Amino acid sequence: MERTRWYKDRVFYQIWPRSFMDGNGDGMGDLWGVLEKLDYIKSLGCGGIWFSPLYPSPGADCGYDIADYMDIAPEFGGMEAFRQVLEGAHARDMKVLMDLVINHTSDEHEWFQKSRRRIEPYTDYYIWRPAKKNGKLPNNWDSNFEGKAWTYDQVRGEYYLHLFAVKQPDLNMDNPLVREEVKKILRFWLDLGVDGFREDVITYISKPEGLPDDHLFPVNKGMGQYNHGPRLHEYLREFKQDVLDHYDCMTLAEAPLVSPRKALTYINEDSGELDMMIQFQCVCADCLFTDWLPLPFSLRKLKRAFSTWQRKLHGRAWNMLYLENHDHPRIVSRYGSERFREESAKTLAAAMLFQQGTPFLYQGQELGMTNCPLESIDEYRDVQTIWNYHHSALKKSPEERLARLHRSSRDNSRTPVQWSGEPNAGFTTGTPWIRVNPNYTQINAAEQETREDSVLNFYRRAIALRKSLSCVRDGDYREYRHLSGSHYLYSRDDGKQRILVVCSFRDRETAFRAPRGFNLEKAELVLANYPTPQPDTLQPYECRVYLWK
């Protein structure tokens, strides 16, 4: 089947179901809530939704621990509600992506329950190893969430590998039966009408022969061995040839620690096995590889990340653009300013939305939602956060450890979407499963609907503008003054039209002059976040888009 690459003309919206909208009053988001909000998502100009996992799951990692791949959890509304959402999305010309989590399952999945009892054909569905003779673990790998990557199972009498939580055993992708299961899952959802997949940590699925110790990585040991493992390309090709090529669908692959060069081996448009990659450089401008190793925000680092990916993929592969998702704290609190919240939220939108690629917004980003200061460890819900609080290298006072969580925890972006100033931000009539950010009385969608200059309406205008400009889809990208620690300036040019995007990341006024060759007097100012822009000054976090045609 011909692949039409429809994703190139769309903006996506990510729904993290637990915190999006509660339709039945049990305190947790669900698909009935999504049904109520489909028009809202469409009103942003979005042409697609990525759903974080909706499958039955014990919830050890908020759904990324799947107990049944071919069903929808009853608490989210079950298959019936999903069919309605799918139909409702398609009726509004919105595509639907499912999260495909095949590196691991839940330990409550039937496959694991049978594997630990050596019931065929499941015995080798997971990665089992006896302890070493000296009683040591099978190797020195760390899990990404909870200590070491091996847990002893009393039932089987062996260790199993889990690169994430203890309740997330890794599948053995070298077993052809497991790959057949993956293909069944892909076909099941595609036949039901979904349009593609976001593939969770897909670069981890092929482990090297013999599972050798990792002597390369000082922390997160193992990454140097299992990331981009030896048979990864082969497995991805198999999934593509046997299933994906038979549908006009798309794949978006999560890829920790990937360079543009490496990414091109997977997503180049001639022979790549995948369509787009989630790279992490754009969310590492204020940390060292992970949010848990924070550094001061560096605009230069952010610009380098943006520009490198723009330049290296242009004409060869397609970028996925994002600044937020459910795994990182809120971007206004990180790269912007809570003091200039509205201005900086808009500047961040302009910085991203006119680049080449497919943008993904995360729920609440369009409102400029901020991090949420939870008051005690008991209020946090995320497995990684809770483990880090109790065990990690942050051996400091409880107050200092909480301050770190406030900065680094994923729960910052997992508090409920702030729909209105009503109790619980209009998210639920019940008791929310996680605390609502108390700033919902000021920051909420209902209030922003009433104001032309709100962050929400800025997103709508920016997305509509993006869609109207041919140069944004295909034009050349150029960055100016890349050494500036205050401004991000870039142009897009397709020979017919040209835009210049100007973004200030300073919380004070700064002097501004257009780069050579850009005569502002001949340009039309098509987007701005201040009412009366001055020719030679930028206000705090000011942004502008100029157009020449």
Ligand code: NOJ
């Ligand atoms: C990446 C997902 O985005 C994250 O939320 C999850 O915890 C891990 N993969 C494990 O599935």
